[in-house]
Amino acid sequence: MNNAQLAIDNETGHAAGVNDWLGNGQSAQIKMGNSFTTTNERTLDVHEHLFMIGDKQTHLYQILEGVIGIYKMLPDGRRQIVTFYYPGDIIGGGDKSNWTQHAEALCNAKVRCIPASTVDTLITTEPGFGQALLSMLATELEETRDQLLSLGRKSALEKVATFLLRISRRNKREGTEEGLLHLPMKRAEIADYLGLTIETVSRNITKLKTTGIIRLESKSLVSVKDISLLEELADGGC
Amino acid sequence: MNNAQLAIDNETGHAAGVNDWLGNGQSAQIKMGNSFTTTNERTLDVHEHLFMIGDKQTHLYQILEGVIGIYKMLPDGRRQIVTFYYPGDIIGGGDKSNWTQHAEALCNAKVRCIPASTVDTLITTEPGFGQALLSMLATELEETRDQLLSLGRKSALEKVATFLLRISRRNKREGTEEGLLHLPMKRAEIADYLGLTIETVSRNITKLKTTGIIRLESKSLVSVKDISLLEELADGGC
DNA sequence: GTTCTGAATTGATACATATCAATACACAGA
DNA sequence: TCTGTGTATTGATATGTATCAATTCAGAAC
Structure with missing residues (x-):
């Protein structure tokens, strides 16, 4: 995982991650209070794009199978892959309204699509969910900084x-x-x-x-x- | 700013950033509901460290003056600076319990120290604060990814x-x-x-x-x- | 003013990685 | 089994940046 499991749940003592709310893909339903939201899956062939830079960020994605590469490009074609997302990882979760990079399946892949509106609702209704998102982003930032050290030095x-x-x-x-x-x-x-x-x-x-x-x-x-x-x-x- | 100003306040239409809750350093008090928390300032000379890798993350820091460099090192002395923080920027905000890099003043600097406990309280009591933190981290992640493109390509x-x-x-x-x-x-x-x-x-x-x-x-x-x-x-x- | 000192610039050369080019490999389809 | 095609490996050379070394510069202390 990429990884959303650092916020400690004080009651159970177990690590509460974003996946605790979003589920593991077995069910297509997300419980919010006493209502449910249905999610849908999407299958991607190798080299197929999940989204492109500039696209509206309508969903978060939970990787179910395969690996998704996130990359930026320079106008002359040079490319920098900034992350590989693996099963269990969540793509998105910042509050940007548009994607700032491309996402491409590096092999056949399957993702679960979680509407951005569902995420907004979870943040306000489910105590701890926002914390888990924060934790996930912090981990991702940390890993990206490690990668800076690799690339620079x-x-x-x-x-x-x-x-x-x-x-x-x-x-x-x-x-x-x-x-x-x-x-x-x-x-x-x-x-x-x-x-x-x-x-x-x-x-x-x-x-x-x-x-x-x-x-x-x-x-x-x-x-x-x-x-x-x-x-x-x-x-x-x- | 680094920057915490993307969450849109629906009522006023203005960009709600972390600094909206933490203030701009003019006051040493942070309002939380109807109670207050006092913060204290810290002055740093050039090359003085705000914290070192592994230190307990007891505070968030709001830069008031000067520039703070955040860096990682390899055991043989090679160094990679991952960010420069400027006045208005907030250092911290993820939920990591220990710092994962060093922070050094690159010139004489002044920071305001906000206890981690205050941040925890703000997250639960002030609606929108968590969102603003999320937004700040997302912006920071985005900037770090841009830097990956620079370093790599x-x-x-x-x-x-x-x-x-x-x-x-x-x-x-x-x-x-x-x-x-x-x-x-x-x-x-x-x-x-x-x-x-x-x-x-x-x-x-x-x-x-x-x-x-x-x-x-x-x-x-x-x-x-x-x-x-x-x-x-x-x-x-x- | 002069001297001292750390920082920045400039120069000469070495070296790591890119580039260009030629196989080698592995898997899909006939 | 053979053939074709994309991918990986290996080789020869070019090139951009690091390294080593020498000035130059700018501000501080006297």
Whole structure:
């Protein structure tokens, strides 16, 4: 998760996240007080856009399957992917009325669409929901700042190591194998996320491979052989 | 501002920002319902730290004077400044319990300290305050994502142009001269913000100068001679 | 005024990553 | 199985920025 689970619910002691109100996608209904709102799902093919920059922000989206890439572009075509959203993550939640970047499915994906009006209602009627949103945004800001450190100050090898480590840590949080990393995106998308070229990403993956830190089970499946060496590289060689 | 002024107050039609509740620093009192909370000011010398990474987040800070730089570091000393906070800006507002970066005064500065407990109270008692915080964080996230685009995909010259343009636009918003830019920070700090070295920053400022786009009134005072050329450069040469 | 000191600028060179180009690979369709 | 096509890898070279080094500049202290 991206992640909305930091606001502590004082009564139960469990972490109250945005998903506690929005559900996990099993049900198409969201309970608000004693009324319900119905949500609908949307399926996206690879490369299909969920929204484009400037589009009206009519909904929040909860990722159910697949990965969505959020990106900005320069007029000459240079692209910077600012986030990858994974299942469980929520896109949106700020109060901007229009999207300020593009959102594209990097593989086949499914999202649940939650009307912005529902969110507005939840904020006023459900105590704690606004807090959970705040928490989610704070986490997202924090992760974006980490990415600034990568882009501004790390070498290509360190960037790639950091990227892999981030996936590993997500796996750990989600309870899946932290040493087996599935890369649902292409090298070009990793490059646009790390501020590198395809070739440099490829060369540095190869370097990690020949060093014995990782093994390439396939082009999109990496197994980590030495996680502490990977961490050392990611955190700046010291 | 950084900026908390996007939530629209439906009754007055004016932009409701966090500062509407926290005041502008003239008064040391914050009204909450019919009770008051007293805040205190803190003065910082150049290079003095407001907080360090890991410190307990006991307060929010409202910048009254000067500029505060927020930064992350790698163990070997490489530094990335993630934001500059200016007068009117609020530092904090997420719900993290500890600071995840360092905050240092880049020149003599003054801040107002607002206890975290006061913020918690305001969220529950003052309708709209939570929304304003949400709005502030969303704006901050958006600006950080713009910076990702700069760091990941722009050339040194474009980065410097973007940096200057950002100051110009802040001036415009604040109602001061958009063509006259005061740089309260040193070249080293600009470099650590843009992911460059001091020398590269200096060379590119010189380049903008010899091109006639800017004029250096002094080392820390820039006047913009051709703002549309500066914009063209900043947005990626097209 | 002179001297001192940190900061900024400028120059020469090194180096990391981009660019251009050529395979190699893997999977889909015939 | 073969062929076609998009993707990844690898190689050779170019280039932008970092690094190392030397002035220059501006303000503070005397």
